[in-house]
Amino acid sequence: MKSLMSALLLAATSLPWNAGAANQIDIQRVLPNGQLSREIPAGEPVQLRISGIWYDSCTPSLQEFTANGKGRVLNLLHDRNTFILCRPVETAFTRDINTRFSESEIGRLSVTVLNTHGAVASQRFSDQFTLLQPIELAIQPPANRAVAVWPTAIRVPDGYYALAPLHNIGGGWYSPQHSGSGLTLNHEPRKSGDRGQDRLFGTWSNFATNGDPQWHLLADTYWATPTRLLGRIYRAEADPIACTLQFPNPECQFGARSAREGRIAGIFELQVHGPDELSLTIDDSGTTLLVGMVQPPVRGYTVRLRRL
Numbered sequence: 001m002k003s004l005m006s007a008l009l010l011a012a013t014s015l016p017w018n019a020g021a022a023n024q025i026d027i028q029r030v031l032p033n034g035q036l037s038r039e040i041p042a043g044e045p046v047q048l049r050i051s052g053i054w055y056d057s058c059t060p061s062l063q064e065f066t067a068n069g070k071g072r073v074l075n076l077l078h079d080r081n082t083f084i085l086c087r088p089v090e091t092a093f094t095r096d097i098n099t100r101f102s103e104s105e106i107g108r109l110s111v112t113v114l115n116t117h118g119a120v121a122s123q124r125f126s127d128q129f130t131l132l133q134p135i136e137l138a139i140q141p142p143a144n145r146a147v148a149v150w151p152t153a154i155r156v157p158d159g160y161y162a163l164a165p166l167h168n169i170g171g172g173w174y175s176p177q178h179s180g181s182g183l184t185l186n187h188e189p190r191k192s193g194d195r196g197q198d199r200l201f202g203t204w205s206n207f208a209t210n211g212d213p214q215w216h217l218l219a220d221t222y223w224a225t226p227t228r229l230l231g232r233i234y235r236a237e238a239d240p241i242a243c244t245l246q247f248p249n250p251e252c253q254f255g256a257r258s259a260r261e262g263r264i265a266g267i268f269e270l271q272v273h274g275p276d277e278l279s280l281t282i283d284d285s286g287t288t289l290l291v292g293m294v295q296p297p298v299r300g301y302t303v304r305l306r307r308l
Contacts, residue, residue, distance in 0.1 A: 025074075027111065062076065063077040071110035077116050103141070107139060168187055169187050183205075183280060204233075204280065229272070233267060266300070267283050277304070278304075
């Protein structure tokens with residue numbers, strides 16, 4: 001019996017370690033109808049589903065999900081039993097937990113993920129735990145404290161919170177159908193507990209119908225929903241260099257030069273379909289409407305974009 005236990009222990013502690021597989025951890029809210037959502041409200045009980053791909057068949061248990069400073073710690077316990085042989089295959093797992101987020105956690109909340117090793121598993125590791133890839137959650141304000149539209153589109157009214165976008169959309173975006181055009185966004189998500197809103201501005205470069213290059217500045221932005229960004233758009237036009245009348249116009253030179261005109265052109269809308277795909281709609285009719293209890297969809301031309 002003793003030799004059998006030794007053999008099982010040796011097999012359990014000699015399986016290959018694949019840290020990449022264990023990094024595929026996700027956290028979503030379980031709705032009353034069983035559907036999953038990434039919109040997680042503060043101030044009320046929520047059921048979360050923690051899911052992922054583990055590096056062997058001995059999937060972890062959930063040890064804790066607690067607040068820690070400006071974020072939270074998700075501790076996954078990898079506690080192998082001496083008598084269980086863990087097969088070295090990537091294995092899907094889910095764990096549910098009931099919790100509540102406070103108003104101090106509204107915004108982009110960072111979750112540190114730990115893999116804590118039990119008595120048997122610890123024999124294969126020099127440390128008690130391993131750090132896995134961190135997760136960011138977008139914690140939303142309670143419905144009665146959320147504001148998506150305010151008069152200045154700059155300052156959130158006292159006692160309210162701006163919505164938190166589900167994704168960080170900073171970086172470069174392109175459209176395969178619009179050669180020579182591109183969108184660049186600077187997105188600074190606010191930290192959890194900040195009553196303000198995300199800092200976000202961008203530039204959209206394309207061509208006028210006569211072939212002239214033009215640049216649009218995206219400014220005065222706010223999130224109408226966690227996946228819908230609104231703002232004003234300003235147009236800067238310059239004299240063309242080496243451009244023809246074709247559209248799109250990939251032969252134009254984009255060397256730095258002063259714009260001959262800059263003016264407000266209208267409003268824009270960004271619909272975020274996922275972390276790597278969005279749609280830009282521009283209404284360049286000159287309207288500056290950005291306020292109202294219900295903001296209607298922006299009417300204009302739409303371009304589907306992918307992340308570079």
